[in-house]
Amino acid sequence: MMAVRYITLMIREVALRNWRSHGEKNGSWGTVVTFEEGLNVIYGINGSGKSSIAEAIAFGLFGIAGSPLREILRVGRKSGAVKVVFSANGVYEVKREFSASQTTDAELFRLEDGKRVPLVLQRSRDIEKEVEKILGVSRKVYEQVLYASQNNLMKVFRASPGERTTEMDKILGLEPIRKARDALVKMRNLLKREVKFGEKERLQRELEELRRREKDLEEAVKTVEAEMEGVRSRLVEAEKRREEVKKRRDAVEERLEKARSLQVRRERLEGGVKATRSQIRYPDATEEDAKRLEEVRALLEKIRSLEREVVSSRSALESLRKELEGLPEVKEIPDPEETMREIRELEKRIKEVEKGYEDLSSRLGEAELKVEGLRRRLEEVEKAEKEMEELKRRKEKMVREVEERSERILAEIRRLEEALFTKEGELRIAEGVLKTLSSSSTCPVCGSPLTDERKKEIEEENRKKKERLEKEVRELRERMENLRKEQERVQRMLGEVRALGKRIRELEESVKERKTVEEELEKWERTKREIEEQISAIREKRESIRARLEELRRRYVEEVKLREAVERRKRIEKELEMIQERLRAAEERIREFLEELGASSLEEAESTLRELEERARSWKLKKLLEEQLKELERIRRELSTYEGVEEEWKSVTEELQEVEKNIAELRAFLSGKEETLRSHKSHLEEVRKGLRRLEEQLEELEKKEKALLVVERLYAVWERAFREVRRARVEKINEAMNLVWRRLYLNLYADYDEVELKVEETNRGVTHYYLKARLKTEKGYVWRDVSTLSGGEATAAIIAFRIALAYLLTGRAGFLILDEPTHNLDERLTEGLASFLREAVEEDGLFRQVILITHDPIFADYAHVVYEVKRNKEGNDPSTVERIR
Numbered sequence: 060m061m062a063v064r065y066i067t068l069m070i071r072e073v074a075l076r077n078w079r080s081h082g083e084k085n086g087s088w089g090t091v092v093t094f095e096e097g098l099n100v101i102y103g104i105n106g107s108g109k110s111s112i113a114e115a116i117a118f119g120l121f122g123i124a125g126s127p128l129r130e131i132l133r134v135g136r137k138s139g140a141v142k143v144v145f146s147a148n149g150v151y152e153v154k155r156e157f158s159a160s161q162t163t164d165a166e167l168f169r170l171e172d173g174k175r176v177p178l179v180l181q182r183s184r185d186i187e188k189e190v191e192k193i194l195g196v197s198r199k200v201y202e203q204v205l206y207a208s209q210n211n212l213m214k215v216f217r218a219s220p221g222e223r224t225t226e227m228d229k230i231l232g233l234e235p236i237r238k239a240r241d242a243l244v245k246m247r248n249l250l251k252r253e254v255k256f257g258e259k260e261r262l263q264r265e266l267e268e269l270r271r272r273e274k275d276l277e278e279a280v281k282t283v284e285a286e287m288e289g290v291r292s293r294l295v296e297a298e299k300r301r302e303e304v305k306k307r308r309d310a311v312e313e314r315l316e317k318a319r320s321l322q323v324r325r326e327r328l329e330g331g332v333k334a335t336r337s338q339i340r341y342p343d344a345t346e347e348d349a350k351r352l353e354e355v356r357a358l359l360e361k362i363r364s365l366e367r368e369v370v371s372s373r374s375a376l377e378s379l380r381k382e383l384e385g386l387p388e389v390k391e392i393p394d395p396e397e398t399m400r401e402i403r404e405l406e407k408r409i410k411e412v413e414k415g416y417e418d419l420s421s422r423l424g425e426a427e428l429k430v431e432g433l434r435r436r437l438e439e440v441e442k443a444e445k446e447m448e449e450l451k452r453r454k455e456k457m458v459r460e461v462e463e464r465s466e467r468i469l470a471e472i473r474r475l476e477e478a479l480f481t482k483e484g485e486l487r488i489a490e491g492v493l494k495t496l497s498s499s500s501t502c503p504v505c506g507s508p509l510t511d512e513r514k515k516e517i518e519e520e521n522r523k524k525k526e527r528l529e530k531e532v533r534e535l536r537e538r539m540e541n542l543r544k545e546q547e548r549v550q551r552m553l554g555e556v557r558a559l560g561k562r563i564r565e566l567e568e569s570v571k572e573r574k575t576v577e578e579e580l581e582k583w584e585r586t587k588r589e590i591e592e593q594i595s596a597i598r599e600k601r602e603s604i605r606a607r608l609e610e611l612r613r614r615y616v617e618e619v620k621l622r623e624a625v626e627r628r629k630r631i632e633k634e635l636e637m638i639q640e641r642l643r644a645a646e647e648r649i650r651e652f653l654e655e656l657g658a659s660s661l662e663e664a665e666s667t668l669r670e671l672e673e674r675a676r677s678w679k680l681k682k683l684l685e686e687q688l689k690e691l692e693r694i695r696r697e698l699s700t701y702e703g704v705e706e707e708w709k710s711v712t713e714e715l716q717e718v719e720k721n722i723a724e725l726r727a728f729l730s731g732k733e734e735t736l737r738s739h740k741s742h743l744e745e746v747r748k749g750l751r752r753l754e755e756q757l758e759e760l761e762k763k764e765k766a767l768l769v770v771e772r773l774y775a776v777w778e779r780a781f782r783e784v785r786r787a788r789v790e791k792i793n794e795a796m797n798l799v800w801r802r803l804y805l806n807l808y809a810d811y812d813e814v815e816l817k818v819e820e821t822n823r824g825v826t827h828y829y830l831k832a833r834l835k836t837e838k839g840y841v842w843r844d845v846s847t848l849s850g851g852e853a854t855a856a857i858i859a860f861r862i863a864l865a866y867l868l869t870g871r872a873g874f875l876i877l878d879e880p881t882h883n884l885d886e887r888l889t890e891g892l893a894s895f896l897r898e899a900v901e902e903d904g905l906f907r908q909v910i911l912i913t914h915d916p917i918f919a920d921y922a923h924v925v926y927e928v929k930r931n932k933e934g935n936d937p938s939t940v941e942r943i944r
Contacts, residue, residue: 068147068194068873069908070094070116077139078115079131080108080930082937088142090940097900097923099910101940108938109912109928113878116910117206119143119153121187121198128161133937144170147193153186203230204864206876212857217846220827227828230864231788236781243774250767254760262757269750276743283736287729294725301718308711315708318701321694328691335684344678359665361648373642395618398611405608412601419594426587433580440573447566454559461552468546472539479535486528490849493521497834550933788867789816795863803895804855807887810834814856817842832856850883858892866905873907881915893921919943 075081075090082089092101092112103109114131117123119141124131132139138158145151150170157163165183167190168175178189191197196205203211215226228234793815800814811832819827830845832852845856858880865875877896881889899905900923911918919925925944930936 068145069096070143070145070874070910071150072142072144073112073116073119074142075112075115075139076141077133077136078118078141079111079133080106080938081111082133083136083139088140089937092926092940093942094908094910095924096908098896098918098921099908099924099926100918100922101910101912101926101928102914102916102919102943103928103930104914106932107928107930109914110878111938112928112940113206113876113910113912115141116143116876117201119155120145120190120194121201122155122163122165122183123198123202128157128163129159132157132159134935145194147195149193151190151193153190155183199229204861205874206878212861213845213853216828216830216844216857220825223828224826231785231792233781233785233788236777236784240774240777240781243770243777247767247770247774250763250770254763254767259757259760262753262760266750266753266757269746269753273743273746273750276739276746280736280739280743283732283739287732287736290725290729290732294722294729297718297722297725301715301722304711304715304718308708308715311704311708311711314701314704318698318704321698321701325691325694325698328687328694332684332687332691335680335687339677339680339684341674341677342681344674344681346678368641395615395622398615398618402608402611402615405604405611409601409604409608412597412604416594416597416601419590419597423587423590423594426583426590429583430580430587433576433583437573437576437580440569440576443566443569447563447570450559450563450566454556454563457552457556457559461549461556464545464549464552468542468549472542472546475535475539475542479532479539482528482532482535486525486532490525493518493525494849547932553933785818789818791867792816792860792863795867796859799859799862799895800856802898803859803891804888807891811843811848811852814859815842816860830856830860851885851888854880854883855888855892862899862905874910875906875908876910876912878912879914880911881913886917889915889917893918897921 072091072093074088074092076083076088078090090112101109101112114123114125117125118131120143138156140154140156142152142154145153152168152170152175153165154168155163155165163183165186167178167186169178170176178186187198194201215223215230218226228237796814796816805812811834813833815831815833817829817831819829821827831842832845832848834841834843845853848856862875880892884892896909896911900907900909911922922944925942927941927943928938929941930938
């Protein structure tokens, strides 16, 4: 038997909280399963929650959920968790928490001396990588080998050849080598397309032609540059002369501008002198007239201010006299304080009345609230009575419907079970006939010899019969599944009936309160009427006091206004006397100021002011005229020094124009040569670019030729490596698979003596994988594809293949998880698999630990540890796990 290769790797414990059908206990783990070395069997009926334990191990180790988190979370719960304890050169614990919002938190611990030492990792993906490192098993290998179901592997061998090749390369770990080889093929083909025949010679010819053109253009550039150098020296001398002439012209221009500026100033001053002379009205005006003007102006301002004060006083006097005429003359003034004392007395009385009114209003509000609450309660009781009657009718109707549907479903299930039993028996007979005919030429019924033609007829007939029966069996199972779903719906209706009964009992308790509520309501309505009568009486008393109080307040306001009017009349009479006194004083001052000015009225004083202003202005204009005449004389003298400057400027300007013309001609010639030089250099640059481009292309072509040789060699190496690695792995798998096959199948049956993973290549070099079994016949051996075998034979071959993969490809995996491996296995093969797994962990040391999920009780007899999973699906109760052994 194969040697043991695993190290201390084993699943020790899995704990679940609100994971699929598993619940929780007091907010903690609802299910805890402990595994040991050997064969661990988890047994239970379909839907009990046994497979979810294996799914939880995958989720805990690698985060493989298989479904959205909202679907794996137990219905009605907000969060859940999974914990897995495993050993691998140490003991570790990984814990993942999840919620319906699809968020997960993961933690990884190392268990040392009963303590949990956290491994600090920030992200869930980091924890997955750390688990891969600890186990020495990648997530992909775990999914495809250690945890994959037989059905998944069977799908691989029933897929199209291309898909099967891709999946098998992944399973055998050949995908990286294949991808590298395919990348080399793509690179080789690309390089072959780019390295064309004769391309190198063409590039070399073009390169020589461009080098000749480069030499010609370089000679032309040197000739033009020499001509341009002579023109530039002549241009420099012309520009020097232009600068000298410019300096002379600038000096002449400066003097010309100064002369023109003086002429403008002279013309302006002559006009100014003329205008000033025309504006002088009093030639005899003196400085004394200006001083007298300021004195008169100050006195007139004082007079105007007093005039405004007189006008304002007269206006105020008139206003006060009118107001005085509207005020009453009263000899006896009533005292408003007596009225106020009576008002305060009435306000005290009305406060006492208001307090009594508020107390009664508060009591009335309390009574109204109580009455309103009792009325609502009475309405609720009446509604409860109606609802109770309606629910009773609905409950009776649902009970009848549940009973009728349950009887009909049970009868239909019994009928379908009988039909299924009959069809499955007929199907086994048809399979037995086909199996007998495949290995014998005698009639399976009477034992007489059969001709080849008759044998083919019987085979065809039974094959069609088998296909028909398989279809009918599938249809019957689908109908039974639909009936079970309908039965679940009926069970949910029973839950609704129980809920209705509970609600009816609650309503009956409410209805019992009706009489008490009615009596209490009558009592409080009577109290409410009494309080309303008391409030009506106190309201009349309050209104009477308020009317008297309002009357006194009006009288008090009138008395206060009368007293204020009398006092206002006295103040106005005093104010009139004061204003009359101010008016007399202002009029006296005005007369004094007019006498000082020597005028009889304000108009005469203002006329005097206007005459003084005109004399003062004439005196200022006389002084300005003197200054203007002095400046005009100075400018005339300065202008006499600039005679002949304009003729000098014209001469220098003509000389400068001659020099500019010479410079323009030289620059035009130079510009033409520069254009020619640019054209030559542009062509030269293009030629050089072409040279560089051709040199780069030639260099790139030589590199690609060398790369093509390297890629050809690498491809040959990778192709040999790929074929050698694939051959070695397939040989090892076939060797291990046949050791398992002999123990699992050949101990029971002798028709298929060997199984083999075959690799075949088409004429186009395409690889195909096939899993085949060798059938021993009278004429020799025949290899048959696993997809053509019976269900049990194919399942046995897939199990052998998977065990060989798990052992050989994982390297250090000491455990294997099998989820419902007995699909299509007959009783002998099922018992043979149980015996083989027991020996594999107990005697051969093939695996240290096997975890097997099944509904077949036969495995319990061979297991070291047995758990039974139960669940009441009708009440949607959580799964319960009990250790049997």
